[in-house]
Amino acid sequence: MLKKVLLLLLLPFLGHSQMVGVNLDKIIAKVDNYYILRSEVEQLLVRSQQQGQALDKCQALESLAVQKLLVAKAEIDSVIVEPVMVENQLDARMAEMVRIYGNEQNIVEQFNKSLEALKSEVRKQVSEQLTAQQMQETITEGLTVTPYEVKKFINAIPKDSLPTIPSEVEVGQLVRLAKLTVAQKGDLILKLNDIKKRIQAGEKFEELAEEFSEDQGSKTYGGDLGWAKRGQMVPQFEATAMKLKPNELSDVVESDFGFHLIQLLELRGQEYHARHILLRPEYSRLDMTDATNFLDSLRNFIVMDSIKFENAVAQFSEDDATQYTGGSLTDPNTGSYKMALDLSMEPNLYFTVDTMKVGSVTKPLPYRSPDGKTGMRLLYLKKKYSPHTININDDYEKIREFALMNKRNVEIEKWFGDAIKEVYIKIDPDYNVCRLFEQ
CATH class of the missing domain: 3.10.50.40 (Chitinase A; domain 3)
Incomplete structure (x- = not known):
């Protein structure tokens, strides 16, 4: 069962199915310092059904236990996912929900919660899954498959068991x-110029960034974007930031992302450390x-x-x-x-x-x-x-991906053999029928 649940870690997360409520919740497993709730198992079952996976509760539990084990070992091995990556993933998923429900107000009405409350509920879960994925990549780093291995992989599958490509x-x-109309653009520029005046009058940049910036990935950190190398940011932003002196504020800068007020913090050769306040138009x-x-x-x-x-x-x-x-x-x-x-x-x-x-x-x-x-x-x-039966002439890239995934799973299974000896695992008696981590 282990090999199958490893694939489940790749299922998309933070879709609307993850907001499904449950009447009673309880802790059903503990992996090191991480807990698994009954609601997490039920939500994974719903999500896996939407993805066409045939799961039972034991497979869902094991998939979550695998994820928690990866996260626990990532903590031990200092494998870290930057907070900005978590925020960017949250933003992407919330944008997907806006697409599904039509607008933000519909989401609020559907779940009877603010967008920030919804994001807060799943931030930890997203962080854990990104960390688990990062740990998997660390374990399997450098693995590749040759054309010979691809052919060997597909030839090992009985012809009557080959999947059908839809x-x-x-x-x-x-x-x-x-x-944007001239008036809409003018309103955004005026608002940012007012914020700039408040900073120049003594208010703190980071507090105003937290209040006004629409860059969800950086506003939590006072608009701080960290160190960036030349060519990493959009040209309009970079050209302005690298002309500033430390602590100097820019004029309003327009880019594909919206309108920025930029402050350079430090400059180091071809790298710079800046923060910004971003305002975006109401696209809808x-x-x-x-x-x-x-x-x-x-x-x-x-x-x-x-x-x-x-x-x-x-x-x-x-x-x-x-x-x-x-x-x-x-x-x-x-x-x-x-x-x-x-x-x-x-x-x-x-x-x-x-x-x-x-x-x-x-x-x-x-x-x-x-x-x-x-x-x-x-x-x-x-x-x-x-639709057709998968074959190496028409579907080489798909088969190559399957072969590489299989090779990665083998490597991860070897890793698990050692990892489960180092981490404390306890399962609720109601789930004793689930024999976790069998090969």
């Missing part, structure tokens, strides 16, 4: 973002008219074959992640351009693509970027692949 699609998008209130009209006209040229979709993307798309790949979307789990055409896909995308013919282009559709920006997009169905 329908897959390659989809492109062309994005136009809603633009921006006017979509210009973006819609632009895409309507551009779609006509694409449909008439006056311009190829990929060329239109390169010239006109405002999505940095896909502009130079012909607009191609990727599977968030594998990074492949082939995406499974099923409910694991983003719902709005799935229900649109499922009705499209290869080569067709949609009319402009509402779009929300991973960082919360709004706009419109065209979708283009490039290719569609029929």
Whole structure:
């Protein structure tokens, strides 16, 4: 059972299913100084069902125990996940919830809690899972598979046991973002200039950052971004920060992330230490008219074959992640351009693509970027692949990933053999039927 539950550590977390409430909660296991609650097991069962995994309560418990064991050993071995990584993951998941529920107010009404309260509930859980993943990467660092190992792996599977690959699609998008009006931009600049005056009058930068900044990853730390190397930050931010003198405040700077007030703290060669206060526009209130009209006209040229979709993307798309790949979307789990055409896909995308013919282009559709920006997009169905039995000619990359995952699991199983001897584990009598960590 251990090999199977190792895979469960890769299940997405902080989805809306994790907010499922339970009437009675209790501690059902202790791994070193970490506890497992009954609610955690029940939530993992729900989440695994949504991901198409067939789990029972013992498998869910073992998956969580494995995670706690990894976290406990990470603490012993000083494997650390930076707080900013946790906050960024939380922000990404909350943005996903906004996409699912439509807006932040709908989330608040659904769970009867503020967004900060919801994030507070799962911050520790996210931190633990990121730490467990970091520990796994540390254990398996440097592992690779050769083409020979890939072939050996797939040939070892009986032909009647080979999995079926579901329908897959390659989809492109062309994005136009809603633009700020001069008045909206002016309001943000005015607000940041007022904050700058308050700092110059003696108020503390870090306190105002905690109060006003919309960079959730840094506001908790008074806007502190830590040390950054040249080329690490967006150009507009970096160019301004590196021109400042220590403790000097910048004028308002606009970047793709919003509007910044920057203070340089230290400069060390090609590295700098800065903090900022970020304000972002209310993207949900921006006017979509210009973006819609632009895409309507551009779609006509694409449909008439006056311009190829990929060329239109390169010239006109405002999505940095896909502009130079012909607009191609990727599977968030594998990074492949082939995406499974099923409910694991983003719902709005799935229900649109499922009705499209290869080569067709949609009319402009509402779009929300991973960082919360709004706009419109065209979708283009490039290719569609029929369900088929997995084979090395069509699915080499998938098989390579499976083979590498199997190799990593073997390495982690060896590690567990030693690790469980060093960590105290206690299970509630109600779960004694679960024989944890069997090979």
